[in-house]
Amino acid sequence: MERDVGIEGYLTSSPGVGGSIKGETDDFVVDEVSSPPPSSDAGAYTIARLRARDWETNRLVRQLARTLRISRRRIGFAGTKDKRAVTSRLFSFEGVDPDALRAIRIRDVEVLDAYRADVPLEIGDLVGNRFRIVVRDLGLSEVRAAEAVEETARQLRAFGGFPNFFGVQRFGSVRPITHVVGRHIVRGEFREAVNAYVANPIEGESEASFEVRKAYEDSGDARAALRAYPKSYTFEKAILNRLVLDPEDVVGALRGLPFNLQMMFVHGYQSFLFNRIVSERLRRGLPLHEPIEGDLVLPADAAGLPDRDRTIGVTCDNVERVAARCREGKAWVSAILFGSQPEFAGGEPGRIEKEAVASEGLRPEDFIIPDLPRISSKGTRREILAPVRGFEAQIEGSELRLAFELLRGAYATSLVREVTKAG
Numbered sequence: 001m002e003r004d005v006g007i008e009g010y011l012t013s014s015p016g017v018g019g020s021i022k023g024e025t026d027d028f029v030v031d032e033v034s035s036p037p038p039s040s041d042a043g044a045y046t047i048a049r050l051r052a053r054d055w056e057t058n059r060l061v062r063q064l065a066r067t068l069r070i071s072r073r074r075i076g077f078a079g080t081k082d083k084r085a086v087t088s089r090l091f092s093f094e095g096v097d098p099d100a101l102r103a104i105r106i107r108d109v110e111v112l113d114a115y116r117a118d119v120p121l122e123i124g125d126l127v128g129n130r131f132r133i134v135v136r137d138l139g140l141s142e143v144r145a146a147e148a149v150e151e152t153a154r155q156l157r158a159f160g161g162f163p164n165f166f167g168v169q170r171f172g173s174v175r176p177i178t179h180v181v182g183r184h185i186v187r188g189e190f191r192e193a194v195n196a197y198v199a200n201p202i203e204g205e206s207e208a209s210f211e212v213r214k215a216y217e218d219s220g221d222a223r224a225a226l227r228a229y230p231k232s233y234t235f236e237k238a239i240l241n242r243l244v245l246d247p248e249d250v251v252g253a254l255r256g257l258p259f260n261l262q263m264m265f266v267h268g269y270q271s272f273l274f275n276r277i278v279s280e281r282l283r284r285g286l287p288l289h290e291p292i293e294g295d296l297v298l299p300a301d302a303a304g305l306p307d308r309d310r311t312i313g314v315t316c317d318n319v320e321r322v323a324a325r326c327r328e329g330k331a332w333v334s335a336i337l338f339g340s341q342p343e344f345a346g347g348e349p350g351r352i353e354k355e356a357v358a359s360e361g362l363r364p365e366d367f368i369i370p371d372l373p374r375i376s377s378k379g380t381r382r383e384i385l386a387p388v389r390g391f392e393a394q395i396e397g398s399e400l401r402l403a404f405e406l407l408r409g410a411y412a413t414s415l416v417r418e419v420t421k422a423g
Contacts, residue, residue, distance in 0.1 A: 032088060036117075047114070075091060131404055216228075267377070289326060295347070297333055338379050
């Protein structure tokens with residue numbers, strides 16, 4: 001599955017401890033480290049911190065909107081989270097009283113706090129996330145596992161982080177097809193995009209899911225599929241409902257999905273290409289933690305986070321100086337998230353980027369999508385090494401308990417795979 005989404009190779013050379021994560025929902029706990037808007041007694045928005053168990057973000061937003069009887073467009077959030085997890089994060093609600101938030105009753109959702117503010121939350125309004133993760137069924141004895149984890153941690157400290165892969169859940173943990181849908185969209189293949197999302201049965205998903213998707217794939221009967229698909233398949237049924245009304249309106253069917261889900265398709269495809277580029281860099285033995293000639297480096301912004309709006313080109317004249325900034329945690333080597341306005345690196349890093357893009361037959365203008373203009377993407381660059389803060393590990397028998405904090409956008413599963421090497 002990792003190879004399917006472009007992930008290959010490891011940064012560390014230490015033995016992996018094996019094992020698996022997310023055997024139970026409570027094994028994966030995420031607490032958002034946010035920068036919440038200040039309180040305002042007369043504010044038009046309510047900011048609420050919610051704790052949710054086993055809730056995918058889009059489906060939670062939909063349920064909140066139904067419960068509060070408001071449009072989902074009036075609900076904002078800073079970042080998406082895994083479904084199979086216990087998460088605490090901020091949401092904003094336009095025109096909803098804090099007391100109304102405190103009074104909601106939704107299965108496995110708890111309102112921890114609510115207050116008024118003048119501004120809503122938007123995607124990216126967070127600093128990072130704290131994680132507590134249990135890895136079960138380790139493949140090594142307790143003593144050997146402890147030694148392996150200690151060595152991995154030592155190497156990660158020396159490198160200053162881990163490969164900043166987009167984790168499998170970025171593409172769908174059970175059905176990793178987000179990037180496949182995105183590939184069809186940027187190629188203008190909208191019917192294929194719809195079929196990849198709604199049909200397209202995949203080995204490993206539940207038998208019931210496989211059967212209904214296979215039936216629709218074979219028959220193309222949207223009306224029969226609408227009756228057969230489970231009620232929980234909210235977004236698939238939304239697409240099918242549109243196709244029942246107008247079988248030719250595949251673009252309209254996609255438009256009916258939440259905007260952030262539409263955007264995730266295009267971003268998923270960009271993420272897949274990014275993963276391939278980082279994997280190839282690892283395969284060629286190029287460093288992730290220090291630049292080489294041709295690299296584009298992202299300097300730290302005022303908050304100490306990678307500034308993706310600025311790049312520093314690395315040459316033979318400044319490579320040592322820029323490398324020192326990377327070692328100090330004040331700059332990061334980057335790779336391209338390809339879009340309509342690409343900025344390629346030079347030298348060998350640039351060749352890797354251009355080869356990955358060329359292998360997909362892509363042009364910049366493909367990411368200008370006239371039929372769905374809001375999800376067109378200019379592209380950007382992203383750091384290829386993710387720093388770790390407060391890494392702690394404890395082994396009890398065949399279980400490994402990890403705790404750490406990551407910057408926004410970094411995937412805990414991409415760190416855990418360096419420890420387990422079970423991909």
